[in-house]
Each structure stands twice: as C-alpha cells, then as structure tokens.
Amino acid sequence: MRDNAVTGRLVIRRCHGALSLQDGGRQGYQRYGLSGSGAMDRLAMATANALVGNAPDTPVLEFGLGGGSFVMEAGQGWFACAGAPGTLRIDGAPLASHRTATLARGAELIVDPPREGAFVYLAVAGGFEAGAVLGSVSLHLRAGIGGVEGRLFRSGDHLTFAAMESTALGDRTIDAVPLDRDAPIRVLLGPQAERFTQGGIDTLLGSTFTVSHRADRMGYQLDGPAIAHGAGGYNIVSDATVMGSIQVPGNGLPIVLMADRQTTGGYPKIATVISADLRRLAQSRPGDPIRFEAVTLATAREAALRRQRDIADLPGRLRPLGGFDAERLLGANLAGHAVDALREGP
C-alpha cells in the first residue's frame, strides 16, 4: 500500500458545549500543581479509537454536553463516535454512534448533543494532530495549555489529521460496554472519613444526590442533604487529591474532583470514587441522580482490572458491517427509534 501522507483538515463550522482535544492525559506534573486532564470517560475514548484502529489513548475530540457541525476541507478519513448515546448525521443522513463512517472531502458531519449522558468522543483513523504540551495534547483549561491555544474549540477552528487514502478499515461496529446507569457509584471511604460523624457517612451512603449545574471537567458539585463534619470542622491542612476525591466543604455538599481538578485541597475528603466507576459519574449530567456505595480496596482493584481488560478486549470485539447501504439505513432506523423512545418519556 502506498503511504499517502495527505493532511486531512476538518473545519468546525459551529459548536457548542465544552469541545476539546483529549488523550490519556499528563503524568508527572501533579507535584507542580498540574492535574492530569485526559478524557473524562477513558473507556468511551478507547472505544472510539478502537473502531478506527487507533491505540486507546490516541487524541480524540471530546464533546462535553454539546455538539457541532464539521466540514471536511481537505483529505478524507474514517471516523467513529462513542460515549454518551447521540445521533450523528453525515450530509443529513442519520448514522448510529459506535460504528465507523468515512467522510469525503466536502462532506458535513453533524454531532448532535447527547440525549442522555454527558461526553461524546469523536475519533479519526490516525488520530487528531496537535502539539503536545508536557507529553499530552489534552486541554487543561485552567492552566491554559493543550488543545488549541490552551482553550476550548470554537467556530472557525480546524483540526488536522494524517488522512489515509486507504479504504482498508471498512465499516465496522462494536457493542458499547454498558454504563449500568442505575447502580450506585462505588467508593472507598477515606482518606479523611474520620473527619465526619457516623451520621455524615450514613448521609453519603444512604442518600440520593443529584448532579448540580456546577459540574465540569474540574469537579462535579452534588446537590442533596448536607453531610455532617465531625468536631474538627471542615478545614484541613491541604493535601493531595485524586480524580474521584469526594471533598466536603463547609456547606456539607459534596464535590467530586475530576480530570482538571486542583491537585491539592483543604477540605476533608470523605471518600473516593473507585477508578472503574469514574466514567459513570463523568457521564452523569446536571439533574441526574447519584447514589454511593462503599466497597473494599480489593473490590476496587478487581473492578480496575476488569476495566483494563475491557479496554484490551475492544479490538477483538469489533464486528464488520455487511452491505454498506443496508447497515447505514439500519443505523438510521436505530437512531430514529431511540429518539422516539425518548419522546415518549415521562
């Protein structure tokens, strides 16, 4: 096969929500106050990448509660979306998520905002190209680095990728790993659970919280009953945070720290979301209910190993699609049914 090194160019005609470039994030800079960033839903990013034949952490476009319209200005490429369920349209024709599609020069791709969930990932075969900052292209908005000029994408920006002339990839699909939306989010109590009363811990584990509108890549503030601190109050000498730290400030309402969080914090952390369940929290949007369940470190590690296998198994779970037109039509029908089902909702 001849290697045609054409640069593909995708122009953002319009977009809304938090649109950024993300990959596996940065490692090694939390000691300088810079958190890791990277995709909020790593499995969804890996799924979109697997569909187009990329390594799991290849740079993707992350849509946070938003969508956009894109035009192929140069080259062509294979694309796939994964993550929160939504619809895509190519030149007006609906297409299901979790399958590959080609975009020819001049074609328009529309990614509609997801009807449920929060983050959609768009991958292109070969990966989007951008200058890495400290080892990653991921946008860290607060630090003003990564992505395009350290900011969110806006209309008129363009994305480039190494366009492939090859059609070898083919139409293929994958069954998304289910999100298990109704199950509680699993946490490990601590590191500062002892700074809370037993009643406070019971509130965390026995209540239904909702994701507030103060939810972004830095953290998800939850609404619900106030969690009671112990006699020591709500100030601690700052220590380090992780993605998933549940800190409880003076008003008792928990904030779960996420990918672009502050690296240290002075509020006690009652519990920590286990790594395997971070995507389920990430894919919750304002108004969604959240319940927590305490598990052991052994259970958390088992879940992490399973998640690692989920990602490793993605390429083996790809299925070719048969007749292009028939499948494309099927995709359109599926998308249509999903829309109808939601219209009948409560």
Add this chain to the structure above:
Amino acid sequence: MSAPQPRLLWCGDTAVTIEFGETIDPEANAMVLALDRAVRDGDIPGLVEAVPTYRSLTVHLDPCATEPNRIEASLLALIGAVSTETTPRRLWRIPVVYGGSFGIDLADVAAHHGLSADEVVSRHAAADYRVAMNGFLPGYAYLSGLDPSLALSRRESPRPVTPAGTISIGGVQALVASIAAPSGWHLLGRTPVRAFLPGRDPVFLFEPGDTIRFLPIEPERWDELDRAAGAGECIVECETTP
C-alpha cells in the same frame, strides 16, 4: 527526637497518602520531602507520580500493576530507611514589588499588626522560605518560614480574581502564585517571575524543598522585568547551597 509515625491512607484504588501529621510542621515536611526522594529513586511497583504536601506524600499508582499489600510493604520499607539528612538545596531570589497596586493588602496587614508597611516588607523579605509544596494550580508554591509576627488568618471573603505572580500570606503560610485565580489570602506584592510558563525550559521553576528569598524592587523596574519574564527569559537568580 523520633520521627513522627506515618499513617497510610488509601485514596481510592489509584493513590495512597503517607501522612506524617495533620498540622503544618517543618519536621513532618522534611520527612515528606525525604520520602519523596526515596520513592522516586526506589522501585514502587506501578508508581505513576509522587506529590509532596506540607504534611503528607501522595503516591499515585496504576491500580492494575500490583497488589495493594505489596505497595504498602514497599512504602513501609522505604519509610523505615528514609533519612532527612540535608541535601544540597536550590536558593531562588525572587524580585517583588511590594504594596500599592501590586500588593493591595500591604497597608491593612501593617495596620492589623501595628507595624509600618516598610516593616512588614522588611520582615517578609528577611526570611528564608522553604517550598513546602506546589499545589492547587500549576506553579503555585506554598512556602513555610513566614515570620510568625506577620501571620494573619485568611480574609473572610475571598477575591474572585487575584493577579498572576501575586505574593501573599494566609495564616502562617506564604504563597507565590503563578496564574490569576481566586484567593482569600492577603496580597503583599507581585513578582514578574513566572513560576509556570508553558514553552519555557523548565516549564516549572520551583521544586518542593527549594529555598526562596524575596528581593524588594522598585515599581519602576516592573515593566522591563515583566516583559523579559513573559518572553521566557530568566530574571531570577538561582544558586545551589550546601
């Protein structure tokens, strides 16, 4: 005096914090920084990165790499062998414009302590500070070593924005801020030095354990130094001390 006995606190399945104390304590911080060196020189299975703070070291890990009890055993072995013997330190001399529009709380801090503004500046600039940790936002250096006579609890209402390069105090802590952010601390001055500047080598200036001294400068020098620093030039002196 024996070293404080640390506690191991898991932060989910991706990190473990080794806590040497719950207060700001130079001895605990010395242990943290010593353990930080040992962890980075050691071979903790699945180590991603280590984050020192005033009173604890958080070790971020790949949870799939190995069993938690093996990690705990490796850490306990390192803790048992750690030594806080002094190692060469880097000393930074940071130019600061104090007061006026550069440090809008200087007069209030002085009034609160019954000191003149000049006396506050002179006490703030006389100390040798230790970078106890970097945290919160990229390049924010939290310092220990503030003259206790300047200590002042945080403002009741934080300001929504404070400028990049702000030099401030809060409680017994002192801070070099890198980028603009909300803050409830008292603003004494500003430095043109960029503690964090993407595209410059190094991107971050201060390592935990470094020593910092503040060097008062006249406001007239701000523009020139600020331009040079913004362009990535080195406007700060750094020397290694035994």
